Amino acid sequence: MSAEANTKSMSMIVTKGTLDWAYPPFILATTAAAMGVEVNMFFTFYGLGLLKKDLDLKVNTLGNPAMEMPMGGHHVAMPNLLAAMPGMTGITTSMMKDLMKKKGVASVEELRELAIEAEVNMVACQMTMDLFEYSLDDMIEGPQLGGAATFIEMATKSDINLYI
Amino acid sequence: MSAEANTKSMSMIVTKGTLDWAYPPFILATTAAAMGVEVNMFFTFYGLGLLKKDLDLKVNTLGNPAMEMPMGGHHVAMPNLLAAMPGMTGITTSMMKDLMKKKGVASVEELRELAIEAEVNMVACQMTMDLFEYSLDDMIEGPQLGGAATFIEMATKSDINLYI
Amino acid sequence: MSAEANTKSMSMIVTKGTLDWAYPPFILATTAAAMGVEVNMFFTFYGLGLLKKDLDLKVNTLGNPAMEMPMGGHHVAMPNLLAAMPGMTGITTSMMKDLMKKKGVASVEELRELAIEAEVNMVACQMTMDLFEYSLDDMIEGPQLGGAATFIEMATKSDINLYI
Numbered sequence: 001m002s003a004e005a006n007t008k009s010m011s012m013i014v015t016k017g018t019l020d021w022a023y024p025p026f027i028l029a030t031t032a033a034a035m036g037v038e039v040n041m042f043f044t045f046y047g048l049g050l051l052k053k054d055l056d057l058k059v060n061t062l063g064n065p066a067m068e069m070p071m072g073g074h075h076v077a078m079p080n081l082l083a084a085m086p087g088m089t090g091i092t093t094s095m096m097k098d099l100m101k102k103k104g105v106a107s108v109e110e111l112r113e114l115a116i117e118a119e120v121n122m123v124a125c126q127m128t129m130d131l132f133e134y135s136l137d138d139m140i141e142g143p144q145l146g147g148a149a150t151f152i153e154m155a156t157k158s159d160i161n162l163y164i
Numbered sequence: 165m166s167a168e169a170n171t172k173s174m175s176m177i178v179t180k181g182t183l184d185w186a187y188p189p190f191i192l193a194t195t196a197a198a199m200g201v202e203v204n205m206f207f208t209f210y211g212l213g214l215l216k217k218d219l220d221l222k223v224n225t226l227g228n229p230a231m232e233m234p235m236g237g238h239h240v241a242m243p244n245l246l247a248a249m250p251g252m253t254g255i256t257t258s259m260m261k262d263l264m265k266k267k268g269v270a271s272v273e274e275l276r277e278l279a280i281e282a283e284v285n286m287v288a289c290q291m292t293m294d295l296f297e298y299s300l301d302d303m304i305e306g307p308q309l310g311g312a313a314t315f316i317e318m319a320t321k322s323d324i325n326l327y328i
Numbered sequence: 329m330s331a332e333a334n335t336k337s338m339s340m341i342v343t344k345g346t347l348d349w350a351y352p353p354f355i356l357a358t359t360a361a362a363m364g365v366e367v368n369m370f371f372t373f374y375g376l377g378l379l380k381k382d383l384d385l386k387v388n389t390l391g392n393p394a395m396e397m398p399m400g401g402h403h404v405a406m407p408n409l410l411a412a413m414p415g416m417t418g419i420t421t422s423m424m425k426d427l428m429k430k431k432g433v434a435s436v437e438e439l440r441e442l443a444i445e446a447e448v449n450m451v452a453c454q455m456t457m458d459l460f461e462y463s464l465d466d467m468i469e470g471p472q473l474g475g476a477a478t479f480i481e482m483a484t485k486s487d488i489n490l491y492i
Contacts (some may be wrong), residue, residue, distance in 0.1 A: 010316075160319045
């Protein structure tokens with residue numbers, strides 16, 4: 001990271017790994033990088049999965065009654081009993097992916113690639129790697145390993161800090 | 165936004181839209197504004213729904229075993245199988261609204277109105293508007309449209325940044 | 329809190345109270361404190377429960393399809409219908425506690441104790457205490473009572489602010 005006097009910087013701690021919550025960190029990272037902001041991303045807990053080579057992100061409406069899909073001019077929430085049925089996570093995931101595609105929103109894979117090209121600094125949480133038994137072979141190339149101290153160190157030097 | 169030397173500022177990115185998670189951003193916004201802090205709120209993903217004219221916020225205990233309701237001196241969590249039954253989101257929502265009212269906590273609508281009166285700067289995420297097919301007609305008057313760049317711009321100038 | 333020119337400070341607003349989400353605030357707090365950072369924690373909503381004398385934290389996979397447990401070299405997610413069955417929150421909680429123990433991760437109780445020893449400043453949200461009918465007798469010794477204004481005041485003076 002350069003230390004130019006006027007360069008702004010942002011550090012994000014990325015803890016969620018569902019299809020919907022994968023978007024905010026990568027959208028913020030790519031947007032900020034395009035604006036000349038130096039960006040750090042620390043992937044931990046379920047967010048660590050966002051670094052996997054093969055992303056298989058899923059979403060389900062359970063526990064989020066605010067999730068409503070646009071349908072023929074209306075907005076429809078899914079009953080919990082239906083959402084809990086076998087196969088519904090797959091169906092909800094497909095619906096959201098289709099919606100994203102139809103609206104021209106980039107995929108998480110594409111946004112992640114853009115973030116790498118923009119030289120966003122990515123750190124994978126060593127403790128989470130150990131805990132959930134992942135190795136660097138499972139992950140895309142680029143991220144370094146680090147711990148909570150790595151995040152705190154980055155955060156003390158950043159203008160914007162976000163826990164996602 | 166004025167640029168007085170000593171004025172503090174806070175920017176929040178508001179991503180959740182359930183009844184419980186609607187409170188923190190509006191409580192923080194109105195409190196900070198009352199303390200002379202300049203406040204920006206960027207509503208995106210499920211948080212966008214908090215700008216709708218007619219709020220119909222819901223809450224369900226599914227996936228949140230930490231949610232326990234006070235009952236006759238005890239604290240009771242709801243079994244997931246019960247929470248998933250038809251009608252239970254409505255019942256849980258009513259229980260929480262009744263509890264809030266009994267304890268003298270303002271409604272989300274009231275807090276939002278206070279935030280508007282306090283000249284909190286509200287921005288609705290254009291991408292989310294498009295994605296979930298909302299128009300400005302669905303929303304209260306006041307918020308402007310913006311994108312992730314709008315948030316990053318606000319955040320680089322703020323003393324406090326929170327991802328909610 | 330001292331006011332040494334070079335001392336960095338961090339304020340966290342802690343809103344979640346499940347077994348998994350109890351870890352990030354206490355890991356960040358103890359790590360930061362060990363690095364000489366002054367730490368404030370404001371416990372509110374479901375996060376207030378993390379201050380209870382007797383912690384009985386739980387976790388369930390409902391609504392979090394990103395939660396996969398390592399099992400014999402694979403990573404396995406739990407079907408929602410199974411996760412909603414009676415007793416499954418207890419089983420999932422035991423699985424995660426066993427995993428943490430096997431990997432040498434400290435318990436939440438131990439991390440909380442370390443945070444107290446490191447003189448992390450803890451504040452319990454008065455409104456949440458009233459709302460969920462808790463008294464200071466239910467809580468560990470140490471935390472003071474405060475409101476949203478207490479958090480805003482701390483946050484305006486902190487280098488790192490996180491909403492957890």
